[in-house]
Amino acid sequence: MLTAQCHTDDGGWVDVKDLAEISDYRTESGNVVWGEANVADLTEQQIGLIAEEFGLDPLAVEDSQESNHRLKLEPYETHLLVVIQQLDEREGQLEAKPIYLFVGANYVLALHHDAHRLLEGAKSRWKGPNRRFEHGPADLLYVLLDTLVDDYQVTAERLEQEVEELEESALAHPTNTGDLDRRLYRLKQQLSRLRRYAMPGSRVLDQYVQNHSVGFATADETKMFREVHDNLMRVNEQIHNVDDLANAILDLRRADQxxxxxxxxxxxxxxxxxxxxxxxxxxxxxxxxxxxxxxxxxxxxxxxxxxxxxxxxxxxxxxxxxxxx
CATH class of the missing domain: 1.20.58 (Methane Monooxygenase Hydroxylase; Chain G, domain 1)
Incomplete structure (x- = not known):
């Protein structure tokens, strides 16, 4: 089921109770419409209605039903499609949950695959008191991407702390091989999954920052995304550092063996x-x-x-x- 809200200059956030009115809200000057839906809960008829109300490309909406896309940015004639991935730890592995963001001139629509945690974190940030959207949907997109990068950074810091503990354990107990090797390979798997989604993100943001003609962003609006781009680059550096240290531990283990x-x-x-x-x-x-x-x-x-x-x-x-x- 799609839920939608509209931000107006004078009244803050207003719930859109009738989804057929979304097109009316988003055509009114000064409004910014936010919509979200879990793809698993949508029927084909509802997906068609969403595409019609937001004026989306049908092929782009159809792609949102797939769950194997990496982070990407793809411009369409009337909107911009940005695919991001929420990473959740499950049974020792990182599970990716994609979010398809459709960014128009005055709206942002999120079609996701059970990625509630990231969206709730972003909404809690932009629904603060006296929060204004001077750049329209670009402000929403900025908060979403910044929340995503912060989430990646938390994961990278956790892996960094874990690999340091493994290094201390490898030096202090060189004969304790079984548990150490299992933890090390599990960390390498999580690191590989994080790198798989974080590194393409830096290229996507670099494309967005370097070429402000992509999508609807102006030259001034792209300045907001430089901070996100720089933070993501630091996350990638953390990933490289953790990977280097993990490889050093593996080399130490092989040398001990x-x-x-x-x-x-x-x-x-x-x-x-x-x-x-x-x-x-x-x-x-x-x-x-x-x-x-x-x-x-x-x-x-x-x-x-x-x-x-x-x-x-x-x-x-x-x-x-x-x-x-």
């Missing part, structure tokens, strides 16, 4: 050499030849045993000194 395997190999080699010498001596004395020293005599057994023990002890001391065992 390689060093551990080398230690095991050295120990096995050392003990194999210690066992090999007595085996060789006993094998020689086990042959049926009379040329073996002290063969057939009583002290021959003790002579062979002394050679085996002496050689084994010598190798043990040698390997122990070198740290192989």
């Amino acid at each position: 390689t060093a551990g395997q080398n230690e095991v190999t050295k120990k096995l080699t050392g003990w194999a050499a210690i066992i090999a010498v007595p085996t060789l001596v006993s094998g020689i004395y086990g042959m049926n030849f009379q040329l073996v020293p002290a063969s057939g005599q009583v002290f021959g057994f003790f002579f062979a045993l002394t050679i085996m023990l002496g050689a084994a002890l010598t190798l043990y001391v040698l390997f122990k000194t070198k740290g192989w065992i």
Whole structure:
């Protein structure tokens, strides 16, 4: 179900009870209309009515029913389409919930996929007392994008704190591999999802800032979005820093594992050499030849045993000194 409100210069926000009156509200000078709807709750007839009342391109409205679009900015003849993504943590992963923003000369329409949290946060900011919209719908779009970037920054800071904790754990407990590796790979997955939506956003905002002829923004209005663009660039820098630190931890883990395997190999080699010498001596004395020293005599057994023990002890001391065992 679509809900709509209209902001007037003299009366603040007014609920639009009859959706058929939206076209009347948005054609009146000085008004700014805000509308929102969850796509899952709309029927085809309601979608057609929304497109008609807001004067939207039918193909653009049809695209809003898909949930796999990344952040993008696409100008149409009568409006601008901006796709943003709300990211929610669910079962250790970041789940994307798209919001399709249709920005016209005096309206903003949001068709979303259960992305209530981000929209409520934005509305709480622009519905403050004495809030005026000197730039019309550009002010609403600015607040929405700024709220989105702030949300991304909170996620980036959480991942940054988590990767620092993982680094401390990796240095303090190098043998605790199982839980550390699972947490690290889960962080890498979340970071990849955040990067997937944050990095294209900087290019979209750069396009909006550098070319104010896109959509309905004027040169003065694009100045509002420079701050959002700069904040998003800082988020991208945080993502790169977290990714670099996570990769450094992975390299440290691989180095520890390689060093551990080398230690095991050295120990096995050392003990194999210690066992090999007595085996060789006993094998020689086990042959049926009379040329073996002290063969057939009583002290021959003790002579062979002394050679085996002496050689084994010598190798043990040698390997122990070198740290192989």
